[in-house]
Amino acid sequence: MNTKKIITSLFPYSSVSIIGMEKNSGKTTTLNYILQNLKGSKVIGLTSIGRDGEDCDRVTNTHKPRIYVEKGSLVATAKNLLCKCDITKEILAATGISTPLGEIIIMRALSNGFVDVAGPSYNSALIRVRDLMLDFGCDLVLIDGALSRKGSAGNLVSEAAILATGASFSPDLTKVVEESSHNVKMLQLPKCSDKTADLTRQILKMGRIGFIDTQSNIEVLDLPTSLNSHREIVDAVKPNHKYLILGGAVSRGLIESIIQNRELFKSFTIIIEDGTKIFIDSNMYHKLSMIPVRLEVLDSINLLYLTCNPTSPYGYSFDSEKFCELLKTSIDIDVVDVVDVVGGEL
Known part of the structure; x- marks a missing residue:
């Protein structure tokens, strides 16, 4: 250049x-x-x-x-x-x-x-x-x-x-x-689809964490942050959930919990606000992608x-x-x- x-x-x-x-x-x-x-x-x-x-x-x-x-x-x-x-x-x-x-x-x-x-x-x-x-x-x-x-x-x-x-x-x-x-x-990170973005914004208006299922229904968790809430998020996963929506910073601890419970999150997509919000190294990202879990953003x-x-x-x-x-x-x-x-x- x-x-x-x-x-x-x-x-x-x-x-x-x-x-x-x-x-x-x-x-x-x-x-x-x-x-x-x-x-x-x-x-x-x-x-x-x-x-x-x-x-x-x-x-x-x-x-x-x-x-x-x-x-x-x-x-x-x-x-x-x-x-x-x-x-x-x-x-x-x-x-x-x-x-x-x-x-x-x-x-x-x-x-x-x-x-x-x-x-x-x-x-x-x-x-x-x-x-x-x-x-x-x-x-x-x-x-x-x-x-x-x-x-x-x-x-x-x-x-x-x-x-x-x-x-x-x-x-x-x-x-x-x-x-x-x-x-x-x-x-x-790639942007999510327009339809998913609309549903994601609905969740973020009501809270910081939620799910979108295969029928485009939304569920919001009563949690102020994903920090120190790893168990609650994992316990809330249902078989028809397709997207996990996370507002704010995404900690290493949460991603570790997702990797440890990989069977629950197979073919999931995690949507975050933008790529500045995720704090994991290349090794952890590789483990996440092998589940496979995809990462997408509202704004690139x-x-x-x-x-x-x-x-x-x-x-x-x-x-x-x-x-x-x-x-x-x-x-x-x-x-x-x-x-x-x-x-x-x-």
């Missing part, structure tokens, strides 16, 4: 999320590359689900690239981090959204410089911040995802997404490629491309050409080596 295509692929959208499979996967480098190459063509808004932009990762204690914005960009960040943003600022709005680092403030950059970004930690507030920045004149809002927080890629939050993977996920190249391919597959994720970072901050790296080639042969979207594109180290 050439560098021009990387940027032009963003043009149709007003909001794009960048999500990482692991810390130090090249997500911030990808973001900086986009910011640099969009300057002058669009008014950019920037926020994060969680914190990003600091020069040292507080979890792994490794160096991180800082986020550099151009004059005219909008930034939504926590009040306590304003002093760490070395730009001249125009405060546009105090949102009333609280975080551990203070209220989320929307500002306009009156000069170029580095920013430290911490946005809301839940999607409804992230949507509000996004909409405010669009109201203030942004052409494109970029949302920097945080560790294990794929929800910002959902269609309610952003119109498109970029997934970042890298050597930091594991020193085992085969494992990184396998899990990267699996994550792409989960984000691109518009995944633009996968970026890969062959360098790990933990002292090892992959052969860049081999890494990219293995990824390209295992997934059906474009793959971009962010170190090669940017021409520098992370």
Whole structure:
């Protein structure tokens, strides 16, 4: 994928999320590359689900690239981090959204410089911040995802997404490629039929969990979440049930219970809201598909491309050409080596 295509692929959208499979996967480098190459063509808004932009990762204690914005960009960040943003600022709005680092403030950059970004930690507030920045004149809002927080890629939050993977996920190249391919597959799960989607939405309006049978009848369970409700869900299965509907996050524990009770779930289809809601690895997905149980979604994720970072901050790296080639042969979207594109180290 050439560098021009990387940027032009963003043009149709007003909001794009960048999500990482692991810390130090090249997500911030990808973001900086986009910011640099969009300057002058669009008014950019920037926020994060969680914190990003600091020069040292507080979890792994490794160096991180800082986020550099151009004059005219909008930034939504926590009040306590304003002093760490070395730009001249125009405060546009105090949102009333609280975080551990203070209220989320929307500002306009009156000069170029580095920013430290911490946005809301839940999607409804992230949507509000996004909409405010669009109201203030942004052409494109970029949302920097945080560790294990794929929800910002959902269609309610952003119109498109970029997934970042890298050597930091594991020193085992085969494992990184396998899990990267699996994550792409989960984000691109097929949509259910229109008829099934209508029935699924009826269930989700009444609760979080339910069944659709072979005659298109629906049954809603009185359970607020699938977490810690594995036994109740398994016990509720009937011979004529065809679909299991799950709202919210789908835990590993529930999928393990389904695999353990495979005879009850043969030829079932599980429908979830979108691919950001399921948290299982490739091995568990393989076991599920062997029952067979099919996974479908109400809304598919518009995944633009996968970026890969062959360098790990933990002292090892992959052969860049081999890494990219293995990824390209295992997934059906474009793959971009962010170190090669940017021409520098992370």
